Amino acid sequence: MKIVFMGTPDFAVKPLEVLIEKYDVCLIVTQPDKEVGRKKEIKFSPVKEVALKNNIDIFQPSNIRNEYEEILKYEPDLIVTCAYGQIIPKKLLDYPKYRCINIHASLLPKYRGGAPIHRAIINGEKETGITIMYMDEKMDSGNILYQKKLDIDYLDDVGSLFDKLSILARETIDEFMPKFLEGDFTEITQNDEDVTYAYNISKEDELLSFDDTALNVYNKVRGLCPWPMSYAFLENKKVKIIKAEIGKSNKDGVSGEIINIYKDSIGVKVKDGEILITYLQEEGKKKMDTKTYLNGVHEDLIGKVFNK
Numbered sequence: 001m002k003i004v005f006m007g008t009p010d011f012a013v014k015p016l017e018v019l020i021e022k023y024d025v026c027l028i029v030t031q032p033d034k035e036v037g038r039k040k041e042i043k044f045s046p047v048k049e050v051a052l053k054n055n056i057d058i059f060q061p062s063n064i065r066n067e068y069e070e071i072l073k074y075e076p077d078l079i080v081t082c083a084y085g086q087i088i089p090k091k092l093l094d095y096p097k098y099r100c101i102n103i104h105a106s107l108l109p110k111y112r113g114g115a116p117i118h119r120a121i122i123n124g125e126k127e128t129g130i131t132i133m134y135m136d137e138k139m140d141s142g143n144i145l146y147q148k149k150l151d152i153d154y155l156d157d158v159g160s161l162f163d164k165l166s167i168l169a170r171e172t173i174d175e176f177m178p179k180f181l182e183g184d185f186t187e188i189t190q191n192d193e194d195v196t197y198a199y200n201i202s203k204e205d206e207l208l209s210f211d212d213t214a215l216n217v218y219n220k221v222r223g224l225c226p227w228p229m230s231y232a233f234l235e236n237k238k239v240k241i242i243k244a245e246i247g248k249s250n251k252d253g254v255s256g257e258i259i260n261i262y263k264d265s266i267g268v269k270v271k272d273g274e275i276l277i278t279y280l281q282e283e284g285k286k287k288m289d290t291k292t293y294l295n296g297v298h299e300d301l302i303g304k305v306f307n308k
Helices: 010-022 046-053 116-122 158-182 214-222 290-295
Strands: 002-007 024-029 034-036 041-043 057-059 078-082 100-104 127-134 144-151 230-234 237-246 258-261 266-270 273-282
Touching (some): 002 010, 010 046, 010 158, 024 046, 116 214, 214 237
Parallel strands (some): 024 057, 078 100
Antiparallel strands (some): 034 041, 230 237, 237 273, 258 266
């Protein structure tokens, strides 16, 4: 079986590696190289790095809809995608003998889309997982072939859950492939009534509102950490809120008001109590724990209001 693998970020690396170990991955398709930093240095995608390490052919179309013919030259029996980043055209979906399958970081039909890990944490979900499904023309709507669940820990952020799910993605595709080749699986049609979406995070999504419950604010902070980060404004300065905890104070105040200063945190008023900011980054400065931040502040913060 000749497999074409399509993926881009770190998340796709582990499932790709196990496919390379056990099957014939004849081509790796990934997003074009990017220029990063002030020096505009060229950066390869993590998936491209794996391809180079294993001497596998690489294809990096800027628009797969118009440049898919190159893939057909490899006559793939199966196409496997994982966080590729472009919509696959129908002519490519229909080509392989064993069709196209996708590795998705949610328990479909929940959280279709590009940010399932972020949205699951932001929404306070208790579990998530990996779904392998057939691909069709609509986003993440194909029949489910295999799933594995994973509990979301109360302390998980996007970084930790990303790593856990990447490992689970490797385990899932490794378990599923022999079943797939033997036809030992059952297709499950997704129930449209259970569909939810995990749209990509926008700049507006990153703005932290304190006019909410402490739990919801806490979930949003960890659901955007370590990227892209939540933020708020204090004295017209942008402050990234990196880590937070739920506080215990019931002091009166308006939402966003600093009501307590502790040794290692700032207590901010929310709808039902207090959220503690424990790690932050002021505009133009380095990331720091709140204890270090407070050592450099020589003014009274009590009564100042975020986002006012």
